[in-house]
Amino acid sequence: MLETININFWYGAFHALKDISMKIERNTVTAFIGPSGCGKSTFLRLFNRMNDLIPDTHLTGECLIDGKNIYSKTVDVTGLRKNVGMVFQKPNPFPKTIYDNVAYGLRVDGESNRGLIARRVEESLKSAALWDEVKDKLKKSAFELSGGQQQRLCIARALAISPSVILMDEPASALDPVSTSKIEDLIHTLKRDYTIVIVTHNMQQAARISDRTGFFMLGELIEFNDTKKVFLNPDREETQNYITGRFG
Amino acid sequence: MNKQIRQNIAFTVFRLLSLAVVGILFWILGFITYKGIGVISWQFLTTAPTDGMTAGGIFPAIVGTLCLIAGSAAVAFPLGILSAIYTSEYAGDGKVVRFIRIMTNNLAGIPSIVFGLFGMSLFVNTMGFGDSIIAGSLTLGLLTMPLVIRTTEEALKAIPDTFRQGSYALGASKLQTVSRIVLPAAFPNIITGLILSVGRISGETAPILFTVAAYFLPQLPDSIYSQVMALPYHLYVIAVSGTDLEATRPMAYGTALVLIAIVLIINVSASIIRKKLSKRYA
Numbered sequence: 138m139l140e141t142i143n144i145n146f147w148y149g150a151f152h153a154l155k156d157i158s159m160k161i162e163r164n165t166v167t168a169f170i171g172p173s174g175c176g177k178s179t180f181l182r183l184f185n186r187m188n189d190l191i192p193d194t195h196l197t198g199e200c201l202i203d204g205k206n207i208y209s210k211t212v213d214v215t216g217l218r219k220n221v222g223m224v225f226q227k228p229n230p231f232p233k234t235i236y237d238n239v240a241y242g243l244r245v246d247g248e249s250n251r252g253l254i255a256r257r258v259e260e261s262l263k264s265a266a267l268w269d270e271v272k273d274k275l276k277k278s279a280f281e282l283s284g285g286q287q288q289r290l291c292i293a294r295a296l297a298i299s300p301s302v303i304l305m306d307e308p309a310s311a312l313d314p315v316s317t318s319k320i321e322d323l324i325h326t327l328k329r330d331y332t333i334v335i336v337t338h339n340m341q342q343a344a345r346i347s348d349r350t351g352f353f354m355l356g357e358l359i360e361f362n363d364t365k366k367v368f369l370n371p372d373r374e375e376t377q378n379y380i381t382g383r384f385g
Numbered sequence: 386m387n388k389q390i391r392q393n394i395a396f397t398v399f400r401l402l403s404l405a406v407v408g409i410l411f412w413i414l415g416f417i418t419y420k421g422i423g424v425i426s427w428q429f430l431t432t433a434p435t436d437g438m439t440a441g442g443i444f445p446a447i448v449g450t451l452c453l454i455a456g457s458a459a460v461a462f463p464l465g466i467l468s469a470i471y472t473s474e475y476a477g478d479g480k481v482v483r484f485i486r487i488m489t490n491n492l493a494g495i496p497s498i499v500f501g502l503f504g505m506s507l508f509v510n511t512m513g514f515g516d517s518i519i520a521g522s523l524t525l526g527l528l529t530m531p532l533v534i535r536t537t538e539e540a541l542k543a544i545p546d547t548f549r550q551g552s553y554a555l556g557a558s559k560l561q562t563v564s565r566i567v568l569p570a571a572f573p574n575i576i577t578g579l580i581l582s583v584g585r586i587s588g589e590t591a592p593i594l595f596t597v598a599a600y601f602l603p604q605l606p607d608s609i610y611s612q613v614m615a616l617p618y619h620l621y622v623i624a625v626s627g628t629d630l631e632a633t634r635p636m637a638y639g640t641a642l643v644l645i646a647i648v649l650i651i652n653v654s655a656s657i658i659r660k661k662l663s664k665r666y667a
């Protein structure tokens with residue numbers, strides 16, 4: 138379970154996240170929507186501490202995973218990231234073979250058992266619905282895949298180290314409709330085993346795939362509710378305006 | 386005058402200028418080849434000079450130059466690559482790094498003869514290596530270091546941050562990210578930069594003048610503390626200070642031709658290696 142308590146976040150002097158508290162249940166899909174620049178990605182990156190990589194930032198409040206504050210001094214960040222996988226907006230496979238891409242997380246974790254790695258690679262590619270398309274060219278460069286395949290490879294890569302949470306930042310925004318629907322189907326099946334948090338600009342997508350939806354605006358969490366409720370009968374007027382396309 | 390015509394004129398001018406550059410290059414190559422090819426023979430390449438360096442070959446100088454290339458590479462590559470990795474991957478963009486970068490650039494602007502004097506004072510005299518391959522290699526290595534650092538940094542900078550993020554997001558440490566993702570991806574460009582930089586120093590005369598180069602030394606080096614002959618210096622000697630300049634003129638051109646050939650071979654192999662390596666994943 139993910140939980141944030143009064144999270145505030147600054148880029149330098151810019152107050153990017155304002156007092157955000159939310160709870161995300163296990164094995165659910167949560168969508169974050171909101172206008173560009175409202176802080177969705179920033180908030181998402183809190184959960185695997187990718188914001189740590191950006192210099193001159195500052196955080197207050199608590200961010201808990203299964204009750205543990207992931208920002209406490211004793212937390213091992215690399216261990217955290219093995220538990221919280223991430224898929225980026227643009228597919229970013231490594232300049233390596235398909236096989237090595239998926240095996241990467243295991244290898245940096247010190248796994249050297251070849252048989253085990255091979256099994257995990259196959260399982261992960263199957264989970265990411267990519268196995269049939271690549272099983273004959275595992276030793277080929279990942280760059281030979283199409284954009285949609287590359288994104289599923291990135292999902293497989295994240296699955297290979299058995300995380301419990303997967304963060305996705307607009308994972309289908311660079312893809313064609315067919316690839317997009319493949320990713321959406323995938324998210325649907327992955328929900329059984331993973332907690333998924335996804336940022337999207339596509340309202341229909343949020344409505345189709347998520348159980349809960351959070352609407353962000355100007356660094357604030359305006360509304361966080363069951364997806365049905367957010368789209369059919371939101372509590373807040375700003376939400377209503379946003380999802381019906383009327384801004385401001 | 387309309388846009389189209391102006392554009393055409395501009396392009397024509399650019400094209401002529403670049404053709405002129407290529408033309409000059411070929412002119413030099415053609416000239417040296419024409420003048421020098423006559424003396425090139427198996428014997429010229431594999432024997433020592435004789436008769437007060439008016440006859441015989443240039444074998445010791447070829448060997449010496451190859452030793453210096455290898456030696457300076459051994460000095461400049463590890464240090465240059467490590468420092469580039471440090472400044473571009475680890476050090477962030479603070480004051481210290483900016484200072485290092487400015488100093489590196491300044492270092493690159495120091496005339497090579499100054500490196501020669503410095504090398505003589507530090508390596509030959511203070512450290513007591515005497516005129517030797519090691520003193521010459523250290524001097525040449527220092528001279529190329531800025532270039533090695535710069536090209537390596539550029540190769541590292543060219544690797545998109547999304548690779549690094551992808552690696553961190555999978556729980557990789559910084560060291561793992563640098564060694565398993567960034568360096569392999571940058572490798573083709575790093576190698577190219579390295580090879581080009583040794584290519585460039587192989588023709589330097591000033592830094593080896595007081596640190597290693599022998600005027601006449603027919604026997605081959607037996608350790609890194611030996612003195613050696615080197616092609617650029619040998620060329621200088623037989624071109625301006627030999628015993629019979631007119632007679633040795635063709636040999637000077639032959640020596641120049643061999644030197645150019647070595648540099649060309651190095652550069653061509655750089656681009657072949659780079660093509661091979663980047664094909665692997667592209």
Ligand SMILES: Nc1ncnc2c1ncn2[C@@H]1O[C@H](COP(=O)(O)OP(=O)(O)OP(=O)(O)O)[C@@H](O)[C@H]1O
Pocket residue numbers: 148151153171172173174175176177178179180191
């Ligand atoms: N590295 C950074 N340095 C400084 N400011 C940043 C940085 N990243 C984001 N911001 C600012 O923080 C705010 C939130 O950015 P964020 O990327 O989280 O928005 P977003 O909701 O994901 O937008 P989008 O939908 O366009 O992806 C924006 O105003 C942005 O300008």
Ligand SMILES: [Mg+2]
Pocket residue numbers: 177178179306336
């Ligand atoms: Mg974003």
